[in-house]
Amino acid sequence: MISFRSRREESSSLLMARRAEDYPYPYPTGWYRLASTDSLRRGEIRYLECLGKQFVLWRERERGEIHLMDAFCPHLGGNLARGRIRADCIECPFHQWQFAGDGSVEHIPYSEHPPAGSPARTYPLEEVHGQLFLYHRADGSSAGDAHEPPPYPVPRIPEMDDGSFVFRGHRNFGRVGMHIIEIAENAVDTGHFQPLHGQFRLPWTQIPIPKVDIVHTAKWTLDEDAPWMMHFDDEVALRIFGREYDWTHAKARVSYYGPGSLLLFRMTLPGRGEIAMYQTFLPISPLEQQIDLRWFADRNLPRWLVWYVIGNWASQLPQDAAIWQDKVYVPRPILCRDDGPVHQMRHWYQQFLPVESTATDTDRTHSPRERSTPAA
Numbered sequence: 001m002i003s004f005r006s007r008r009e010e011s012s013s014l015l016m017a018r019r020a021e022d023y024p025y026p027y028p029t030g031w032y033r034l035a036s037t038d039s040l041r042r043g044e045i046r047y048l049e050c051l052g053k054q055f056v057l058w059r060e061r062e063r064g065e066i067h068l069m070d071a072f073c074p075h076l077g078g079n080l081a082r083g084r085i086r087a088d089c090i091e092c093p094f095h096q097w098q099f100a101g102d103g104s105v106e107h108i109p110y111s112e113h114p115p116a117g118s119p120a121r122t123y124p125l126e127e128v129h130g131q132l133f134l135y136h137r138a139d140g141s142s143a144g145d146a147h148e149p150p151p152y153p154v155p156r157i158p159e160m161d162d163g164s165f166v167f168r169g170h171r172n173f174g175r176v177g178m179h180i181i182e183i184a185e186n187a188v189d190t191g192h193f194q195p196l197h198g199q200f201r202l203p204w205t206q207i208p209i210p211k212v213d214i215v216h217t218a219k220w221t222l223d224e225d226a227p228w229m230m231h232f233d234d235e236v237a238l239r240i241f242g243r244e245y246d247w248t249h250a251k252a253r254v255s256y257y258g259p260g261s262l263l264l265f266r267m268t269l270p271g272r273g274e275i276a277m278y279q280t281f282l283p284i285s286p287l288e289q290q291i292d293l294r295w296f297a298d299r300n301l302p303r304w305l306v307w308y309v310i311g312n313w314a315s316q317l318p319q320d321a322a323i324w325q326d327k328v329y330v331p332r333p334i335l336c337r338d339d340g341p342v343h344q345m346r347h348w349y350q351q352f353l354p355v356e357s358t359a360t361d362t363d364r365t366h367s368p369r370e371r372s373t374p375a376a
Helices: 004-022 181-188 190-197 303-314 317-324 342-352
Strands: 030-036 045-050 053-059 066-070 084-086 089-091 105-107 125-128 131-136 165-176 199-201 208-222 229-240 250-257 262-269 273-285 288-298 371-374
Touching: 030 045, 030 053, 030 262, 030 273, 045 273, 066 125, 066 131, 165 273, 165 303, 165 317, 181 229, 181 250, 181 317, 181 342, 190 208, 190 317, 208 342, 262 303, 273 303, 288 303
Parallel strands: none
Antiparallel strands: 030 131, 045 053, 053 066, 084 089, 125 131, 165 288, 199 208, 208 229, 208 371, 229 250, 250 262, 262 273, 273 288
16 A cells, blocks of 8 residues: 555656756866855864765864865775864874875874875865855866866956955855756846746745835847956846835846856946845755845945845745746747747757757857847
C-alpha cells in the first residue's frame, strides 16, 4: 500500500530529476560571493559546499588574514573543517599537520621533514566592500590555477571609495531551489513583470496594497565594450486608483557581471540621490542558490527612503522564487512576437559554460539587440 506521503515524495523526486536533466551546466564561469568579511571571526574555520566543491574558509588568529582552501588535507584526507587555527596556520585534526595560508606545510609534530612546495590547494579571494569573492572557472579551476587572470574584476562602487556613499544594510535572503540561469532569463523575460510584479506591496512583505500598481518599462542590452556583461534597465512608476504620478517615478539599472552570479544595481531617485546594491547568487548545488543583498547609498539620502526602495525590490524576490523553485527549463521555447530576446540571451550565456557542455538551441535569435517593452 502506498501512502499519500510516499506518492508526493515520488512525484517530487520525479520533478527534481526532470529539472536536473533539462537545465544547462550548473556552475558557470564567474565571480561568486562566499561570505561577508566581518562574519568570519579570527581563529574561525567555516566549511563550505558550493560550486560542486568542498572548501574551508578560515581566518588567521594573529594577523587576521582570510584564506580559502580545499576542505581535505592532502596528507591522508582529514577534513580540515574539524581542525583548529594555531597562530596563523590551520591544523588538520587527523595528524595535526599545520598549513600556512599559501598551502605550505609549516609543522608536522612527528617529523622534521615536511614535503616541499605548497601541497594544500588554495584559492585566491578578492575582497570588495566587505565581501569575499572567488573567481570560479567552469572547467573546475580557479583564478589561481590559470595562466591568465580573470578577464574582469569584481566591480567596485566609486562613491564608496570616495566617501560619498555609506553602507546601509545587508540581507541574507536564504536559499532558493533554482538554477542560476534563471537570473539571466529573468532579465529578458519582460512578459512576466506585470503579471508577477505589477501589484504594489508593503516593502519587505507580500502584503498587497489595493488599487496601487507598479508600472514597469523594461529594456535589455548587451554591453558593447565588455562581452561578459549585460544590462537590464527598468523605469517604474506607481499607478494609484488608475492614475500615474510623476513623483513616483524611479529608474534602476541592473548590470550583470558574468552569468548572473553577481548583479550590481544602480537606483536613481530624481532630485534625491542614488542607491547601489549587490545581489549575489551562489550555487550550493545544481538546483539551490544562496542569495544575498548588500546595499549602499548617498550619505544624505534618508534611511527610511533607502529602506523603502530596497524593500520594494526585496518584496519582488519571493514572487520570482515561488516560480523558480518548481519550474523546468525549456531548451526550445515557443515564443510569441512580444516576448523578450530569450534566444539571444542564451547564446550570450554559452560563453560561461564548459566547451563540452551540451549547448541549448540558441542559434535562432528572433529578437533585436535592444528592446523596450512597456509592461503596463
